[in-house]
Amino acid sequence: MTQSLQLFTSSAISLPKHSISKPSSSSAAFRFPFSFSKSSIRASSSSDLNPLSSSSTSQVLVSENGSSSGGGVVFSSAATREFVSVASDSTSIEVDAVTEAELKENGFRSTRRTKLVCTIGPATCGFEQLEALAVGGMNVARINMCHGTRDWHRTVIERVRRLNDGKGYAVAIMMDTEGSEIHMGDLGGASSAKAEDGEIWTFSVRAFDSTLPERTINVNYEGFAEDVRVGDDLLVDGGMVRFEVIEKIGPDVKCLCTDPGLLLPRANLTFWRDGHLVRERNAMLPTISSKDWLDIDFGIAEGVDFLAISFVKSAEVIKHLKSYIAARSRGSDISIIAKIESLDSLKNLEEIILASDGAMVARGDLGAQIPLEQVPSVQQKVVQLCRQLNKPVIVASQLLESMIEYPTPTRAEVADVSEAVRQRSDALMLSGESAMGQYPDKALAVLRSVSLRIEKWWRDEKRHEPMELPEVGSSFSDSILEEICNSAAKMANNLEVDAIFVYTTSGHMASLLSRCRPDCPIFAFTSTTSVRRRLNLQWGLIPFRLSFSDDMENNLNKTFLLLKARNLIKSGDLVIAVSDMLQSIQVMNVP
Numbered sequence: 001m002t003q004s005l006q007l008f009t010s011s012a013i014s015l016p017k018h019s020i021s022k023p024s025s026s027s028a029a030f031r032f033p034f035s036f037s038k039s040s041i042r043a044s045s046s047s048d049l050n051p052l053s054s055s056s057t058s059q060v061l062v063s064e065n066g067s068s069s070g071g072g073v074v075f076s077s078a079a080t081r082e083f084v085s086v087a088s089d090s091t092s093i094e095v096d097a098v099t100e101a102e103l104k105e106n107g108f109r110s111t112r113r114t115k116l117v118c119t120i121g122p123a124t125c126g127f128e129q130l131e132a133l134a135v136g137g138m139n140v141a142r143i144n145m146c147h148g149t150r151d152w153h154r155t156v157i158e159r160v161r162r163l164n165d166g167k168g169y170a171v172a173i174m175m176d177t178e179g180s181e182i183h184m185g186d187l188g189g190a191s192s193a194k195a196e197d198g199e200i201w202t203f204s205v206r207a208f209d210s211t212l213p214e215r216t217i218n219v220n221y222e223g224f225a226e227d228v229r230v231g232d233d234l235l236v237d238g239g240m241v242r243f244e245v246i247e248k249i250g251p252d253v254k255c256l257c258t259d260p261g262l263l264l265p266r267a268n269l270t271f272w273r274d275g276h277l278v279r280e281r282n283a284m285l286p287t288i289s290s291k292d293w294l295d296i297d298f299g300i301a302e303g304v305d306f307l308a309i310s311f312v313k314s315a316e317v318i319k320h321l322k323s324y325i326a327a328r329s330r331g332s333d334i335s336i337i338a339k340i341e342s343l344d345s346l347k348n349l350e351e352i353i354l355a356s357d358g359a360m361v362a363r364g365d366l367g368a369q370i371p372l373e374q375v376p377s378v379q380q381k382v383v384q385l386c387r388q389l390n391k392p393v394i395v396a397s398q399l400l401e402s403m404i405e406y407p408t409p410t411r412a413e414v415a416d417v418s419e420a421v422r423q424r425s426d427a428l429m430l431s432g433e434s435a436m437g438q439y440p441d442k443a444l445a446v447l448r449s450v451s452l453r454i455e456k457w458w459r460d461e462k463r464h465e466p467m468e469l470p471e472v473g474s475s476f477s478d479s480i481l482e483e484i485c486n487s488a489a490k491m492a493n494n495l496e497v498d499a500i501f502v503y504t505t506s507g508h509m510a511s512l513l514s515r516c517r518p519d520c521p522i523f524a525f526t527s528t529t530s531v532r533r534r535l536n537l538q539w540g541l542i543p544f545r546l547s548f549s550d551d552m553e554n555n556l557n558k559t560f561l562l563l564k565a566r567n568l569i570k571s572g573d574l575v576i577a578v579s580d581m582l583q584s585i586q587v588m589n590v591p
């Protein structure tokens with residue numbers, strides 16, 4: 001909804017955008033704008049400095065008595081009253097119902113900064129179950145195309161939409177591709193199968209018409225029987241179950257179970273020889289299989305917010321996919337998340353992240369391709385690199401694995417979650433815990449409470465590891481935006497402000513602020529619903545949908561009134577405001 005408000009009465013005067021004013025000493029409701037721009041950095045023209053210049057487009061209100069002493073500006077109470085009556089339509093600002101409750105309960109400073117992604121599966125696909133996850137803080141719902149039918153996924157998407165539209169949530173949807181790595185078939189309909197120590201199982205590429213023979217597993221990769229050798233280790237799901245290849249008979253491979261465990265449908269398979277991952281012809285498999293392309297078409301048609309691409313090997317595949325999406329859906333804004341879960345992705349890490357809109361540390365498969373003890377350092381590296389390159393990063397897999405079966409996590413799992421929060425990754429992800437576990441809501445609650453606790457501890461202790469944030473933009477105007485965001489975040493910490501407000505059309509400026517990981521939350525105002533949903537994946541951002549103009553004065557007044565009407569802010573709160581329309585940083589108390 002667009003609201004055009006005429007705020008300015010005959011007593012209003014024009015001030016230039018780039019003026020510098022001090023706070024009014026006579027009022028609690030003051031603002032303290034200071035700004036810089038390309039023109040003022042270089043050489044300000046005299047008209048830029050003339051406080052009454054009529055060439056300026058920016059307007060501010062003067063105080064009731066007509067003075068603007070000290071250059072400070074006091075909001076006219078009469079005008080403000082008028083504004084209230086025009087703008088009290090609080091439906092013109094949209095914020096996540098859960099965030100709103102959190103803000104009211106705990107105040108700005110205590111809102112959760114780390115975002116939460118939940119994989120949806122049989123345990124959570126019902127409308128009420130999805131709603132329980134939304135209430136519990138799910139920011140993004142992930143559907144995994146390895147499992148379930150397209151109809152099943154469509155129903156889940158439709159339910160999330162209904163939840164958003166009907167109940168005021170802004171849960172984003174992430175579709176995760178299957179990828180064409182080697183995996184088992186679906187166990188002939190069984191939900192799992194137990195492999196015991198010493199048992200002999202047959203892994204076969206044969207197509208079985210009827211039911212699978214006993215202790216037989218179907219493999220999706222045609223070259224499997226040719227590529228494996230007697231003596232190879234066969235790892236299911238990165239080592240959850242382990243076999244040794246003992247005999248090859250045509251398309252059948254006989255394997256001895258050496259580490260017993262539960263086999264799950266479509267589990268990933270890797271084979272190792274002399275301590276190394278074997279990548280014979282399977283290394284040539286395409287990252288995006290023909291089934292993946294159909295799934296991607298489905299994702300585009302359903303308007304998913306994020307596409308997570310499994311087993312990315314190079315930046316080329318991401319670029320190719322981006323041009324495919326651009327050609328298919330003009331103006332589409334699907335974000336591409338590169339899943340870091342293969343040896344090749346580590347070789348081309350920086351290029352891949354640069355080409356993508358974000359990354360996921362997919363520790364499940366990653367731990368099957370590199371020695372487990374290397375996973376923590378890779379995680380830290382990817383999290384750090386993503387922040388430097390200004391891309392959101394998700395830490396995924398086995399965060400609370402034991403909660404698939406038990407209602408409380410292990411201490412080690414809590415420590416693992418804490419470490420991901422302490423590294424200040426953008427988001428944490430639940431997989432089996434929420435897809436097929438017995439305690440999805442409890443697992444989500446653990447992520448939420450651990451995030452809040454560690455974030456607070458981090459702030460209280462002021463343990464800010466200074467991180468070098470290299471310039472990411474390529475043009476001079478990009479550099480200005482970055483400098484504004486870096487400075488605004490620094491000022492926010494030093495002045496201990498309550499929140500940073502950012503008015504952003506594309507979301508880019510919000511992400512630049514998020515990258516700085518400031519102490520206070522970032523209220524990101526954007527006029528498009530899809531941008532708002534996508535901002536849900538980024539650290540510290542509280543996305544609001546609000547239609548705004550290029551008149552910042554107007555935007556701020558409107559925001560203050562709408563947020564105050566909903567008790568989300570109060571008079572006197574200290575706020576820093578930036579926008580991608582105006583090269584300025586404003587510091588002000590909420591009037």
Ligand SMILES: Nc1ncnc2c1ncn2[C@@H]1O[C@H](COP(=O)(O)OP(=O)(O)OP(=O)(O)O)[C@@H](O)[C@H]1O
Binds near residue numbers: 122144147267365436
């Ligand atoms: N749509 C679904 N239908 C049935 N089961 C599912 C579904 N999604 C997930 N699951 C179950 O939850 C488990 C964990 O989910 P997860 O998304 O981590 O899958 P995964 O098979 O480990 O693959 P990936 O490497 O892509 O994460 C799966 O192994 C599967 O048993």
Ligand SMILES: CC(=O)C(=O)O
Binds near residue numbers: 310361363366397
């Ligand atoms: C999430 C995922 O794909 C993995 O951990 O392998």
Ligand SMILES: [K+]
Binds near residue numbers: 144145176179310
């Ligand atoms: K997947």
Ligand SMILES: [Mg+2]
Binds near residue numbers: 310341362364365
């Ligand atoms: Mg994986």
